[in-house]
Amino acid sequence: MAQASRRDVTAPGELAAGLHGFAAISCDVFDTAVVRRLARPEDVHLATGLRLAAAGLTTLPADAFREYRIAAEAVVRRVAAERGEDEPRIAEVYDYLASCSVVIDPAAAARVELAAEIAACVAVEDVRAALAGRSVLFVSDSILPGSWIAELLVACGYPADVAVISSADFGASKHSGRLFGHAVRRLGRPAREIVHVGDNPFADGQRAREAGLATVALPPPRRPPEQAEIAALHPVVRLLHSHRRSALARPAGTPGGYEWLHRHVTALSIAWSLDVLETARRRGIGRIYFLARDGWLPMQIVQRLAARRGEAFEMTYLEVSRAAVVVPQQRGDAGAAREYLAQTGFSVPGPRVVVDVGWLGSTQTALAAVAGLADDEVFGCYLGLRAEALRPGLTPQTAQGLLFGFGHPRGHLETVMEGYALLELLFSAPHGSVRGYRRGDDGGVVSVHAEEPAPDGAIRSAVMQAVANGVLAEFDAIDGLIGGAWQAIDATSALHDLVGLLTRPTRAEVDRINRIRFINAPSAAAIVPPINPMGLRGMVLRPREALRRAANSPWRSGWIRLHTPWPLPALSFATLKDRARRLGLTPAP
Secondary structure (H helix, E strand, O other): OOOOOEEEOOOHHHHHHHHOOOOEEEEOOEOOOEEEOOOOHHHHHHHHHHHHHHHOOEOOOHHHHHHHHHHHHHHHHHHHHHOOOOOOOHHHHHHHHHHOOOEOOHHHHHHHHHHHHHHHEEEOHHHHHHHOOOOEEEEEOOOOOHHHHHHHHHHOOOOOOOOEEEHHHHOOOOOOOOHHHHHHHHHOOOHHHEEEEEOOHHHHHHHHHHOOOEEEEOOOOOOOOOOHHHHOOOHHHHHHHHHHOOOOOOOOOOHHHOOOHHHHOHHHHHHHHHHHHHHHHHHOOOEEEEEOOOOHHHHHHHHHHHHHOOOOOEEEEEOOOHHHHHHHHHOOOOHHHHHHHHHHOOOOOOOEEEEEEEEOOHHHHHHHHHHOOOHHHEEEEEEEEOHHHOEOOEOOOOEEEEEEEOOEOHHHHHHHHOOHHHHHHHOOOOOOOEEEEEEOOOOOEEEEEOOOOOOHHHHHHHHHHHHHHHHHHHHHHHHHHHOOOOOOOOHHHHHHHHHHHHHOOOHHHHHHHOOOOOEEOOOOOOEEOOOOOOOHHHHHHOHHHHHHHHHHOOOHHHHHHHHOOOOOOOOOHHHHHHHHHHOOOOOOO
């Protein structure tokens, strides 16, 4: 018969060969049979905190729960060790939290943690396939009871009659070696006929062999630390980063090497969508209009959020633009736009929310004028509004900005203005801009999209669709982790992933993004890149002209990076302007 031995495999797919010849199998659970969608096990407590807060089961803000939960386990673990046990039980952890007035119903709160664990875990398919049809006992060092771990395994696709023992069941762990005696007795086989599978070199390796079991060792997971700047952000954003850095993370299939682009805007997209929906709820408004093209992506997220709660908002993608509504309204020739708004129901009196990236809010006031509505019948939800947007009809009573409203706070405004075109890019629908309206075959009015020339238009469209797909995939992943327990995300956390690209992009980032032509030229027949390069000779001979171009660029910091040779550091426009002032240079008028 097989004797106690060790076999290392470099991938789960090699596992079947290592199990050959053994009558029974003992198998570790976490990071062997199942793997979390998060970079670190403790990050599950971020999801638990959000779920508990939504259920009214904790007195803490969701972002604080993780640290209290970790501290509570450390306390009860010491108490368990003092009584000679290797492992505490999850009930003890939550009883301790209840005694500290952190949770309200400890039994219900503990089950919420289990739900978060189940949502975070997926089966390692190669391991599940190798174990199918074999005599297997799952053995886990965990504060969860074996019956709860069995629920988790079944939820991940393991058989309904799965057998599990946990260190919490016996107060004995694999780490001490004492749990393997219970495993051998449960399997009813001599230890030499059992092989143990796991990833921990000590608990699943050395201790198992000391107990007489053969071992098959899988590679242990990598545990990247949480970055300090991320730890200060909203728990949803922290979960998003943990999910991205997990062993399961896979880059989205974005064409042309833009796999990274959607990650700059996922948190902001979710924050904006949450803000839109909460505004509509708070104001009792049932109609939400998402303005083309900026509203295309947030509409898809808001639809998901509303469906989660069974809310019946009327949501419409409104095919409008400055060229199609604002300009005709200014010159008194908005008949086609008026007919389109009537046809879509926008002209029906009553309150409604409009959703747009923002800056000046001119489309909102033009829509109200063309549709014959009072100013207070239209409320705008924007990413941001500049100070110049404030005017009669567009006030804090009729509009708001997620990142900055009418120029406040100025810090966020200045950050975004370094590269405001990037937000217009990342929230751009795949279709061309709305140029106007024409009579359709049925006699109604239909929008006319700009035909963006090939191949530039096709490239932009494909990248925008892929960015949206990446954002929605990340939204769905986090939604599953937190069970729909969404909270409003503060502006600083929402903007965090975009700040570097806005203010200090790398040369590689600038080069990649500047290949996407997405700025509408005055002619409807052309789209141009955000940065129009200026030759080195021109910069040397006309430095004031160079400063003027940088100031007027829709991506100021990108313009500067593109024209700043390596190894000079990346500069913000404010820094460049200050240095130019010291040299006695001012931008040309």
